[in-house]
Amino acid sequence: MRTPDYPSQDSDKWAQVDAWFSERLAPEEAGLQSALANNAGQGLPAHDVSALQGKMLAIFIQMSRAVRVLEIGTLGGYSTIWMAKALPPHGSITTIEFNAHHAEVASQNIEKAGLAERVTLHRGAALDILPTLDAPFDLIFIDADKVNNPLYLEWAIRLSKPGTVIIGDNTVRGGHIIDADSNDPNVTGLRKFVDMISEDERLEATAVQTVGEKGWDGFVIAIIKNH
Numbered sequence: 001m002r003t004p005d006y007p008s009q010d011s012d013k014w015a016q017v018d019a020w021f022s023e024r025l026a027p028e029e030a031g032l033q034s035a036l037a038n039n040a041g042q043g044l045p046a047h048d049v050s051a052l053q054g055k056m057l058a059i060f061i062q063m064s065r066a067v068r069v070l071e072i073g074t075l076g077g078y079s080t081i082w083m084a085k086a087l088p089p090h091g092s093i094t095t096i097e098f099n100a101h102h103a104e105v106a107s108q109n110i111e112k113a114g115l116a117e118r119v120t121l122h123r124g125a126a127l128d129i130l131p132t133l134d135a136p137f138d139l140i141f142i143d144a145d146k147v148n149n150p151l152y153l154e155w156a157i158r159l160s161k162p163g164t165v166i167i168g169d170n171t172v173r174g175g176h177i178i179d180a181d182s183n184d185p186n187v188t189g190l191r192k193f194v195d196m197i198s199e200d201e202r203l204e205a206t207a208v209q210t211v212g213e214k215g216w217d218g219f220v221i222a223i224i225k226n227h
């Protein structure tokens, strides 16, 4: 069980409801279970998406018929594994991790899940690696340092085509997203990210607030318009 990033007096109940749905709708296969165990054993922060959120990403991949997926921020590869499993056989994920230890653990987890052929893991700063990637991607999941979200958004758009789905994690942060006076660089980065999306005529977007095992947080989901 993850500890909630943004706890409240209802955290226990939210976690119980998450567990109830997860058991029924998003059971974790061996590769996912062993990734979480390995992450914990090797000291990675428990900032992975929840099982239900991983399944949501998997369903978005299937709904959008995504074949080429980009993930910015691998951590231990838990979300990577959910997404890789949802791809068609010729699909692929490019994922970028800055922290060398996290990347090493992710590489072990992806290998153990039998998905190494479908996943290309880049080690280093996303802003160095993004300019080297071949476009376009069909779905892009932004889940790295939130300070750089505005720059990651610019790159995501550059690496997109009409119909590309761009998803940002951790965009609610226990409600801190609406704090205009926040000094937290994560919050200011995410607020700018949302404002940029709002002002960009090429994008259509919404936000989904979530409660559950991770506490109160959420996603911004955008799509590049067709015309």
Ligand code: DHB
Residues within 6 Å of the ligand: 005, 047, 048, 049, 143, 144, 169, 170
């Ligand atoms: C943090 C980062 C995440 O990607 C997440 O899902 C939860 C928390 C963090 O850095 O606090």
Ligand code: MG
Residues within 6 Å of the ligand: 047, 048, 049, 143, 169, 170
């Ligand atoms: Mg996250």
